[in-house]
Amino acid sequence: MISLYHPGTSWLHRLPAGGKLIALAVVSLALMSQTSLPMLGAALGVTLVLYRSLGPGWVGRLAVIRSLLPLALVLLAFHGLTGDWLLGAAVALRLVVLMTLANLVTLTTRMDAMLAAVEPLFRPLSLFGISPRVPSLAVVLVIRFVPVLHQVQLALREAWQARGGRKSSWRIVPPLIIQALKLADHVADALSARGGASGMVPSSGAMARQTESV
């Protein structure tokens, strides 16, 4: 299975996951209402420098921008047609900056580190008897499987074109939904085959493990 994480040893990889997530949240909030083109341009510059620091192959890591372009263009056109091209450019640029920054965090953060960073947020849930592990695992699984779904979509489009379909079509949407449900099924099975989302009760197992004495 594919995931966005790219193994490496850059300083961004070594930064603690919690720190990166907080920094991402702060920067996103700060940029959220930012409409100044020079400011957003500068933010994009800084983002590119950060990517650059990943070392050789960093340009390839920016592939996420390509899949964002259509959406950015739609935003630009929408604002442009309602009379404000500058605002359109700012909105589109903001989208690109925020998504590439978020991508940078997933590129450089392992999933177990992300899990450990997110889990404390859900800790209050245990007051109600809910294991905080379940929602944090859910968050991380979403981050994990979005690129997988994207891959499924590409594969379906190829299958569609291989059998003579035109460039792309709404017709791949129903199979995409079915594939997504199947994927969810597989992940659920994979989880329960190793003890389910909240892990296995320790004490009953402790008993059994003694008899096991491997």
Add this chain to the structure above:
Amino acid sequence: MTFWRSKRASTQDKAVAFDLEAASYARFENVGLEISGRTILQDLSLQLNQQRIGLVGLNGSGKSSFVRLLNGLRQPTSGRLEIFGADAVAARKDLPRHVGFVFQNPDHQAIFPTVEEDVAFGLRQLGEDDRLALEQARDFLSLHGASHLAQRPIAELSEGQKQLVCILAVLIMQPSLIILDEPYSSLDALAARRLHAKLESLPQKIVMISHDPSQLEDFDRVVWIEAGGLRADGAPGEILKAYDDDIRAKAAAAGVDDWDRGHL
């Protein structure tokens, strides 16, 4: 990170008693399985007690469904099933601790992106501390000659390497019984030999589905599933021969172009 565990242990501990030394690790009594009104398995009565048991049958005959009953991925809808002496329905949540399951498709088994994370996950499931789990996973990988894979994304591995990782991810949980659903389906001949030797060296009990009779020849017993029921059961030499003869007879009778004949 131990916060939730104490909570769980105090509120939900049902203390299911497993008997890992039981003579039969699985005991089927008229077991049936229905999924949304369709009968998938019916009236199965048998006991599994050999070290290594092979499972054969045509596509769609119910082999995968059968082994899913063994580790709690599915529950019987009729009859009674005991695994290591515990009722399979009551003990479903704890079954994965003792019954490891290697999926037919490694992509359906791996949850975490990198090898060591996925291997460590099983230990965390058993209540191990995050950091210790990762350390033990690394040690375990190098013990099995796979330390070079530890940091690699599973997606980038070859099929044989993926299969090995999936087996190690199950082994590290020290199950008493290991289920393998067609582990050879995407391996080349060399990787298949390696896997065969690895399985042979394991102390665990094994139940394995395979479409390749040569992988089951040295097993202790072969069970043949047909149309959701037990067709035959016995020594590998005898059962594999009968199975092969049956396939030849079906092919001759129906013509190999009849895809539906004999399938459930």
